[in-house]
Amino acid sequence: MATYFMFGRYSSESVKKISTKRTQQARALVKKHGGKIEAMYALLGAPDLVLIVSLPGNEQAMKASVALSKATGIAFATAPAVAVEQFDSLIGKA
Numbered sequence: 001m002a003t004y005f006m007f008g009r010y011s012s013e014s015v016k017k018i019s020t021k022r023t024q025q026a027r028a029l030v031k032k033h034g035g036k037i038e039a040m041y042a043l044l045g046a047p048d049l050v051l052i053v054s055l056p057g058n059e060q061a062m063k064a065s066v067a068l069s070k071a072t073g074i075a076f077a078t079a080p081a082v083a084v085e086q087f088d089s090l091i092g093k094a
Contacts, residue, residue, distance in 0.1 A: 001035070001054040003081045004061045006068070008049035014073035026068055030055070033064040049074065052081075 023040070030037050035055035042049055055061045058080070065078040082090070 002057055002061070003038075003083075004053045004055055005079050005081050006051040006053055006065060007047040007077045007079070008051070008074040009046065009077075010048045011073050011075070017073065022072060026051075026072060029067050029071055030064050033060045033067065035060060035064060047077070051076075 027037050030051075030053055033055065035053055037051055037053050039052040040049070041051075053061070053064070055064060061078050061080070065076045068074065069076050
């Protein structure tokens, strides 16, 4: 599984729909795409939200990101993440 950071920006409409139920729906939606939300954080400033997600690959990450945006009205920017230890190993071989 690969790790992705999903940075969310609320719209005025999506703020009105904040709820525990929507959070659970988001978890289920990511699971539907073969992944798991490892952590979610609300932030002060831009972005408004960050999800740390495990997914099988980029295709599933793209599908999950778009599906979450459609379902929640939150705009997501999704970025792959690599653990620093793995990064050091990869770059050390370059």
